Amino acid sequence: MSVRLETKYLAPFVREEEVDFLFPQVEAAHRLLETANGPGSDYVGWLKLPRDYDKSEFARIKNAAAKIAKGSDVLVVIGIGGSYLGARAVIEAVKSAQYNLKPNGRPQIFFAGSSVSGAALNDVLELCEGKDVSVNIISKSGTTTEPAVAFRVFRDWLVAKYGVEGAKERIFATTDGAKGTLKELAGREGYETFVVPDDIGGRYSVLTAVGLLPLAVAGVDIDALMAGAAQAMDALSVCDKTNDCYRWAALRNILYRKGKTVEVLACYEPDFALMNEWYKQLFGESEGKDQKGIFPASVVFTTDLHSMGQYLQDGRRQLFETVVDVKNPRSDRVIEPAAEDFDGLNYLAGKALSDVNRAAMQGTVLAHADGGVPVLVLEVDSLGEHDLGYLIYFMEKACALSGYLLGVNPFNQPGVESYKQNMFALLGKPGYEAQRQQLLGRLATE
Amino acid sequence: MSVRLETKYLAPFVREEEVDFLFPQVEAAHRLLETANGPGSDYVGWLKLPRDYDKSEFARIKNAAAKIAKGSDVLVVIGIGGSYLGARAVIEAVKSAQYNLKPNGRPQIFFAGSSVSGAALNDVLELCEGKDVSVNIISKSGTTTEPAVAFRVFRDWLVAKYGVEGAKERIFATTDGAKGTLKELAGREGYETFVVPDDIGGRYSVLTAVGLLPLAVAGVDIDALMAGAAQAMDALSVCDKTNDCYRWAALRNILYRKGKTVEVLACYEPDFALMNEWYKQLFGESEGKDQKGIFPASVVFTTDLHSMGQYLQDGRRQLFETVVDVKNPRSDRVIEPAAEDFDGLNYLAGKALSDVNRAAMQGTVLAHADGGVPVLVLEVDSLGEHDLGYLIYFMEKACALSGYLLGVNPFNQPGVESYKQNMFALLGKPGYEAQRQQLLGRLATE
Numbered sequence: 001m002s003v004r005l006e007t008k009y010l011a012p013f014v015r016e017e018e019v020d021f022l023f024p025q026v027e028a029a030h031r032l033l034e035t036a037n038g039p040g041s042d043y044v045g046w047l048k049l050p051r052d053y054d055k056s057e058f059a060r061i062k063n064a065a066a067k068i069a070k071g072s073d074v075l076v077v078i079g080i081g082g083s084y085l086g087a088r089a090v091i092e093a094v095k096s097a098q099y100n101l102k103p104n105g106r107p108q109i110f111f112a113g114s115s116v117s118g119a120a121l122n123d124v125l126e127l128c129e130g131k132d133v134s135v136n137i138i139s140k141s142g143t144t145t146e147p148a149v150a151f152r153v154f155r156d157w158l159v160a161k162y163g164v165e166g167a168k169e170r171i172f173a174t175t176d177g178a179k180g181t182l183k184e185l186a187g188r189e190g191y192e193t194f195v196v197p198d199d200i201g202g203r204y205s206v207l208t209a210v211g212l213l214p215l216a217v218a219g220v221d222i223d224a225l226m227a228g229a230a231q232a233m234d235a236l237s238v239c240d241k242t243n244d245c246y247r248w249a250a251l252r253n254i255l256y257r258k259g260k261t262v263e264v265l266a267c268y269e270p271d272f273a274l275m276n277e278w279y280k281q282l283f284g285e286s287e288g289k290d291q292k293g294i295f296p297a298s299v300v301f302t303t304d305l306h307s308m309g310q311y312l313q314d315g316r317r318q319l320f321e322t323v324v325d326v327k328n329p330r331s332d333r334v335i336e337p338a339a340e341d342f343d344g345l346n347y348l349a350g351k352a353l354s355d356v357n358r359a360a361m362q363g364t365v366l367a368h369a370d371g372g373v374p375v376l377v378l379e380v381d382s383l384g385e386h387d388l389g390y391l392i393y394f395m396e397k398a399c400a401l402s403g404y405l406l407g408v409n410p411f412n413q414p415g416v417e418s419y420k421q422n423m424f425a426l427l428g429k430p431g432y433e434a435q436r437q438q439l440l441g442r443l444a445t446e
Numbered sequence: 447m448s449v450r451l452e453t454k455y456l457a458p459f460v461r462e463e464e465v466d467f468l469f470p471q472v473e474a475a476h477r478l479l480e481t482a483n484g485p486g487s488d489y490v491g492w493l494k495l496p497r498d499y500d501k502s503e504f505a506r507i508k509n510a511a512a513k514i515a516k517g518s519d520v521l522v523v524i525g526i527g528g529s530y531l532g533a534r535a536v537i538e539a540v541k542s543a544q545y546n547l548k549p550n551g552r553p554q555i556f557f558a559g560s561s562v563s564g565a566a567l568n569d570v571l572e573l574c575e576g577k578d579v580s581v582n583i584i585s586k587s588g589t590t591t592e593p594a595v596a597f598r599v600f601r602d603w604l605v606a607k608y609g610v611e612g613a614k615e616r617i618f619a620t621t622d623g624a625k626g627t628l629k630e631l632a633g634r635e636g637y638e639t640f641v642v643p644d645d646i647g648g649r650y651s652v653l654t655a656v657g658l659l660p661l662a663v664a665g666v667d668i669d670a671l672m673a674g675a676a677q678a679m680d681a682l683s684v685c686d687k688t689n690d691c692y693r694w695a696a697l698r699n700i701l702y703r704k705g706k707t708v709e710v711l712a713c714y715e716p717d718f719a720l721m722n723e724w725y726k727q728l729f730g731e732s733e734g735k736d737q738k739g740i741f742p743a744s745v746v747f748t749t750d751l752h753s754m755g756q757y758l759q760d761g762r763r764q765l766f767e768t769v770v771d772v773k774n775p776r777s778d779r780v781i782e783p784a785a786e787d788f789d790g791l792n793y794l795a796g797k798a799l800s801d802v803n804r805a806a807m808q809g810t811v812l813a814h815a816d817g818g819v820p821v822l823v824l825e826v827d828s829l830g831e832h833d834l835g836y837l838i839y840f841m842e843k844a845c846a847l848s849g850y851l852l853g854v855n856p857f858n859q860p861g862v863e864s865y866k867q868n869m870f871a872l873l874g875k876p877g878y879e880a881q882r883q884q885l886l887g888r889l890a891t892e
Contacts, residue, residue: 081752098569100547115749116806118778118799120716123544145802146748148789149781156782185788202752261762262708262741270566281753288757291818295708295762296754297743302592303561305865306527306648307727308742311734313861316707316741318764332564335595336602342631343594347875353564356591356873360562362889363868371864372737415759418817419751422809427802429793443808 002228002390005244006325006377007251009365013320013374018254019241022405026250029404030239033397038404040411045199046396049207050229050389057194058222061209064172064192065216069106072170073131076124076154077214078113079138080146082202083174085281087214089274090206090392093383094220096330097271106219107134113150121150125157133158136217138174138210140196142182145423174209201411203282204396207389221385228389236397245394248322248376249401255320255374256294256406262319264312265298268357269326271383273300282395286403286410293406302360309364313371320374324391325361328382329354448674448836451690452771452823453697455811459766459820464700465687468851472696475850476685479843484850486857491645492842495653496675496835503640504668507655510618510638511662515552518616519577522570522600523660524559525584526592528648529620531727533660535720536652536838539829540666542776543717552665553580559596567596571603579604582663584620584656586642588628591869620655647857649728650842653835667831674835682843691840694768694822695847701766701820702740702852708765710758711744714803715772717829719746728841732849732856739852748806755810759817766820770837771807774828775800 007014032038033047068075077087088111091099100108112124135158137151158167168189175182177195186193194209205211207229212222236245252263265279276298287293297319299308312321335356337349348356365375378394381387403410425432425439453460478484479493514521523533534557537545546554556570581604583597604613614636621628623641632639640655651657653675658668682691698709711725722744733739743765745754758767781802783795794802811821824840827833849856871878871885 080749084749085753096565096569098573101573102569114752115714115716115746116799116803117715117717117775118803119542119776121799122777122779123542123548127544127547143790145791145806148791149794149799149802152782152784152789152791153779181789261764268561269563270561271563277753280750284754284757284761288754288761290760291763293757293761295743295757295764297741300561303526303530304726306560306862307531307723308730308734309865310859310861311730311739311741313864314736315730315734315739315861317737318707318741329563330565331568333568333599336598338598343598343627344589345591345594345598348595348873351873353562353567353595356595356869357562357564359872360591360865360869363870363872363885364865366885366888367864367868371861413756415756415761415817416752418759418813419755419806419810422813423802423806424809426805426809427794427797439809439812442812 002231002381002387003244003394004379005248006379007247009369009375009377010251012369013258014251014254019247019250022250022254023241025405026246026401027239029249029401030246032404033400039409043199043201043204043411044400045197046204046207048233049200050226050233050393053208053226054195057209058212060192061194061212061216061222065213068134068172068217071132072107072134074128074133075107075109075214075217076128076133076135077109077111077138078135078147078150078154079111079210080114080144081281082205083138083147083210084111084114085274085278086206086211089278090211090215090220090225090388091218092274093271093388094385095218097273099218104219107217109214109218112154113147116146116149121153125153128157133161134170134172136172136174136213137182138196139182140176140202141180142175142185143180145420172213174213201413203285206278206392224385225389228386229393231386232390232393236394245398246401248378249398249405251376252294252402253405260318260320260374262295262297264308264319264321265296265324266301266321267324267326268301268361269329269383270300270303271330272324272326276300279395282399283402285413285416286399287406287408289408289412289415292408301364302357305360305364312368312373317372320376321368322376322378323361323365325377325379326383327379329357330383448677448827448833449690449840450825451694452825453693455815455821455823456697458815459704460697460700465693465696468696468700469687471851472692472847473685475695475847476692478850479846485855489645489647489650489857490846491643492650492653494679495646496672496679496839499654499672500641503655504658506638507640507658507662507668511659514580514618514663517578518553518580520574520579521553521555521660521663522574522579522581523555523557523584524581524593524596524600525557525656526560526590527727528651529584529593529656530557530560531720531724532652532657535724536657536661536666536671536834537664538720539717539834540831541664543719545664550665553663555660555664558600559593562592562595567599571599574603579607580616580618582618582620582659583628584642585628586622586648587626588621588631589626591866618659620659647859649731652724652838670831671835674832675839677832678836678839682840691844692847694824695844695851697822698740698848699851706764706766706820708741708743710754710765710767711742711770712747712767713770713772714747714807715775715829716746716749717776718770718772722746725841728845729848731859731862732845733852733854735854735858735861738854747810748803751806751810758814758819763818766822767814768822768824769807769811771823771825772829773825775803776829
């Protein structure tokens, strides 16, 4: 089993009976999901994805990745939200947060179009100078502002360097399977395309071509990733109290109803930092609606024990923690003895850093529990591909269940449109003239 | 003025009268701070620091930075908490989040000892291979576990590469001015030392040698940084309602008392991401105690509008936002027209990315205010050294005032000890035997 939920530190906060009391609601959530009868059920394609994916596209992804890796020093991945976070998070978790600094015989992977910052875009352009570059543009519609702007820039850059025909060989479009601006452009120009499935939302898309192509380019073993997710799919299919995915969802919901409205996801490996961000999108966008939802926050320990640690230990008791406990880190190191014990650390000599990290984790769990923080622990065997695939599926399913337990549609994101509408109006997009005048008035006088 | 507070979007949430009503408490907080009569007043050295710093040490910092820059491809900065975040945050904000990837004639700066992860430490070692390296060990005591362990490793590495004498020339210790393990070692070995002042806590230390040496090595103009802080010190010294630093502190406190217990700091420049982390340490460690305090969270927009944006727009209404609005980004780019308007973006042609980013910011502020989120805006001229120095001082002073308004000691961090005591016991540190048995029992049975 790649992920195991440890709940013993919850004892002062939640009685086992409370899980029993909630379980009929968990069963109802399970039925909504399994029978695709709940709100947003057009978007549950991720549920069977680890086995029912397009095998021929999967093979094409590997071939495209090999082609990119062979002919490129850099892959620029252009996307935002789910078209950005999943791939970056898995690369950093599996390979290293320093992936781009460590030469490993694979292309560097730079992400663009995930903001509107000119400084950030110009930095990536500077990093591409003198290098052979391919581009993976990821956008269901092709019209999302951030990636569309970045793609204009990189498309021109490729054409300037490789000519019109050469550029086409270096652009890979992950987009709608049938329609949309980017799909049409790709058809006209002859880019190789991959599919953003209709029944899988952005935050659930890391195991589709959206995530898989950049991951394969980075040398992530996508077979193992899918196999891990498939194992989770099988292991987590039955709705009972021994299903740790369901238990986690239930306990999160119980804690929320007790006023623990902030969840802090904590990991002791810095490589997990972007997985924290992936979790925040997954849960924040799924639960945060109708004026409800657990606020998802994150920390990297022990780093942030010297930052957010004080608040977590002793601040306002509105939070609970879920600790991702990685049993086997990517690498380790034994602490050597020092002459004269100049720093007083010789009591650690012969221990591995992983031993010290584990003691820090255990000591912190106990200290935070003593401080009034309910702590849940997700024990994960490693951050290797198989185990990470398992964890991804585990979190995706727990998130969907959490949304149904909360009484929301976990698969839409209506609030994301609000700022976009205002932005279009302020930018003078045709069709938004009336709204523009009104907003300019508010900005001037409010 | 380098930082201006815009409060017009608060109108639906806070009446101006409310600031009047609270102002006697702001004045009381001001007096506690200015007369050094409040709790923790042994740690207000940062208040006058921008003018009353050690000028001869400042000159030594520049000389040491020049020496390091001349003889090193890499500076490894070893520290945790305030001995890590400030320097990294300023380097990324001023130079670039991609600083280490962009060759600029200055050493790369890698941070170590800010976690116990063997994978993270081994990565930095790998990145140092074949390069000339200097080390800046930053620790008041020299015994904090994370940096002490990392320093053992890098000290051995330097000795192996440069010999005992050569290594001494490459180690720079920022530590207590008079006592402690690291101070003693530095004296014995002859390392050049810089001072962590007694009256400035870690989270307030970025404008001391703690931050300044790594910053100077990275080519940050530390004169301009200090000058900006000095300007803020002068501009923000008078306690009245036109003092934006005081107003921000007051409004945060008013919102907290209304149940807005989470603050989300938002910036539209990805280079600001580590400044977000610096803010979280500053405010979280200062306010988060006695079961009180605003929970500090952060986002980078527009990136996270496609992640946390849904929650912010429409989730549980327990939060407010402070937006850092950077008027002049480090670089910019004009959007070019495209033939046939293939992506429908030609309505943006001729606009700069900064125009689009500003429209996104304005549109989001209005949308979030409409969604029930109180939004404060800190307008900052740029992320250049002078303006950033101003912002740092502005936030430091607002944080101290916030702590006094909340009724806590903003300068201690008693909760940080709890996990350390448990960790020492679990690691078998001499003197912790009784506690160890008790904790092992809890881990086994709880």
